Amino acid sequence: xxxxxxxxxxxxxxxxxxxxxxxxxxxxxxxxxxxxxxxxxxxxxxxxxxxxxxxxxxxxxxxxxxxxxxxxxxxxxxxxxxxxxxxxxxxxxxxxxxxxxxxxxxxxxxxxxxxxxxxxxxxxxxxxxxxxxxxxxxxxxxxxxxxxxxxxxxxxxxxxxxxxxxxxxxxxxxxxxxxxxxxxxxxxxxxxxxxxxxxxxxxxxxxxxxxxxxxxxxxxxxxxxxxxxxxxxxxxxxxxxxxxxxxxxxxxxxxxx
Amino acid sequence: xxxxxxxxxxxxxxxxxxxxxxxxxxxxxxxxxxxxxxxxxxxxxxxxxxxxxxxxxxxxxxxxxxxxxxxxxxxxxxxxxxxxxxxxxxxxxxxxxxxxxxxxxxxxxxxxxxxxxxxxxxxxxxxxxxxxxxxxxxxxxxxxxxxxxxxxxxxxxxxxxxxxxxxxxxxxxxxxxxxxxxxxxxxxxxxxxxxxxxxxxxxxxxxxxxxxxxxxxxxxxxxxxxxxxxxxxxxxxx
Numbered sequence: 001x002x003x004x005x006x007x008x009x010x011x012x013x014x015x016x017x018x019x020x021x022x023x024x025x026x027x028x029x030x031x032x033x034x035x036x037x038x039x040x041x042x043x044x045x046x047x048x049x050x051x052x053x054x055x056x057x058x059x060x061x062x063x064x065x066x067x068x069x070x071x072x073x074x075x076x077x078x079x080x081x082x083x084x085x086x087x088x089x090x091x092x093x094x095x096x097x098x099x100x101x102x103x104x105x106x107x108x109x110x111x112x113x114x115x116x117x118x119x120x121x122x123x124x125x126x127x128x129x130x131x132x133x134x135x136x137x138x139x140x141x142x143x144x145x146x147x148x149x150x151x152x153x154x155x156x157x158x159x160x161x162x163x164x165x166x167x168x169x170x171x172x173x174x175x176x177x178x179x180x181x182x183x184x185x186x187x188x189x190x191x192x193x194x195x196x197x198x199x200x201x202x203x204x205x206x207x208x209x210x211x212x213x214x215x216x217x218x219x220x221x222x223x224x225x226x227x228x229x230x231x232x233x234x235x236x237x238x239x240x241x242x243x244x245x246x247x248x249x250x251x252x253x254x255x256x257x
Numbered sequence: 258x259x260x261x262x263x264x265x266x267x268x269x270x271x272x273x274x275x276x277x278x279x280x281x282x283x284x285x286x287x288x289x290x291x292x293x294x295x296x297x298x299x300x301x302x303x304x305x306x307x308x309x310x311x312x313x314x315x316x317x318x319x320x321x322x323x324x325x326x327x328x329x330x331x332x333x334x335x336x337x338x339x340x341x342x343x344x345x346x347x348x349x350x351x352x353x354x355x356x357x358x359x360x361x362x363x364x365x366x367x368x369x370x371x372x373x374x375x376x377x378x379x380x381x382x383x384x385x386x387x388x389x390x391x392x393x394x395x396x397x398x399x400x401x402x403x404x405x406x407x408x409x410x411x412x413x414x415x416x417x418x419x420x421x422x423x424x425x426x427x428x429x430x431x432x433x434x435x436x437x438x439x440x441x442x443x444x445x446x447x448x449x450x451x452x453x454x455x456x457x458x459x460x461x462x463x464x465x466x467x468x469x470x471x472x473x474x475x476x477x478x479x480x481x482x483x484x485x486x487x488x489x490x491x492x493x494x495x
Binding site (some may be wrong): 055058084098138142144 | 293
């Protein structure tokens with residue numbers, strides 16, 4: 001992504017709005033855009049989901065491959081999460097090798113899902129030391145109007161939960177649903193006009209400062225955190241968004257099946 | 258092309274494995290305005306293929322060296338999503354997608370009125386999110402709908418269809434099995450208002466008569482698809 005020029009006008013406008021507890025689209029500080037989650041939408045993927053959050057649209061697809069377990073972990077399969085933001089998603093995304101932004105996106109989503117332990121890698125082993133499943137979650141942005149992080153994380157866990165292990169195609173037994181025991185959910189906050197807001201749009205991201213991503217598992221266990229971009233925040237600010245994340249994650253957990 | 262004739266793909270009644278007659282197309286649906294942040298967009302579902310296309314621009318062409326003083330350039334990026342096929346595709350550049358991007362660009366530059374936008378660039382991004390066979394045709398056809406949705410002036414839209422041969426029978430719009438085990442594949446890009454061509458490829462083995470039949474199937478199919486495109490553009494959300 002080429003570095004966009006941010007007009008001071010936009011920053012000033014966002015600061016004015018923040019003063020009046022408002023946002024560009026009229027939401028309040030922790031207001032969310034309309035959210036839609038659909039699963040089983042990609043016929044060639046073993047599991048899939050499409051998340052629409054306002055004008056942001058992302059796809060997630062799950063594929064399986066057979067792998068040889070690593071010598072130090074002969075009883076384990078693998079989970080891989082890869083993210084691509086191609087030029088289709090917006091005029092500010094360009095073709096070429098993954099940008100640092102896209103790599104950060106994929107890795108933060110990956111950590112939340114991996115560290116929650118929602119997929120038992122021991123369960124992915126077929127023959128110890130010889131054969132195991134590698135689960136690959138591919139995240140694909142279609143339309144970027146901000147907060148790709150949350151959209152990807154939600155689409156990712158929903159796609160995994162809808163996935164079928166294609167054992168018959170690989171001739172290693174019977175097809176069965178992929179076991180996903182937990183529901184890690186990410187909530188992201190952007191500093192816009194001097195305060196943190198939830199579910200930022202692209203313009204808010206453009207005219208904002210630092211961002212914080214929080215992934216909470218069942219029972220509000222914290223599974224991943226990431227602070228991105230330049231900016232300073234206080235412990236009180238963090239506490240405030242953490243409180244919101246707990247209630248919002250609980251709401252979103254109900255939407256994921 | 259794959260094997261020759263060991264797989265029976267035309268039954269005793271002359272029907273294909275998916276029940277189509279030799280000249281029939283797969284089911285097609287077209288939707289415009291599917292990407293809110295793009296200037297024009299299209300989702301085209303064609304059999305089990307699904308292409309999503311965004312058009313951005315005309316906008317400033319950069320880096321400067323790609324600018325043309327007298328016309329716009331079209332930047333086409335065709336890509337298959339990792340989950341679009343039975344076996345996962347590793348993301349990143351490959352020679353196949355580069356070639357398809359290039360021939361798609363060559364086809365679109367033949368119809369867009371480039372001289373109206375000197376020194377600018379029109380970006381066309383084609384993502385195949387589900388692939389069966391004939392993704393280059395679906396991508397090119399969807400791209401011309403997305404350009405129309407973006408209001409980019411063109412002399413005509415492009416409709417791309419492929420016909421081929423299976424079990425010595427010429428068939429229109431090959432599906433996955435027919436593409437894998439068939440004996441020929443002839444994709445064409447047709448301008449519906451004049452019958453002119455802007456895209457042509459072929460591989461396999463066709464006799465002169467078979468070639469004529471495949472060509473005619475493509476032209477007839479293009480007229481059918483053109484009606485669907487017009488309906489989608491007239492009734493679309495944008």
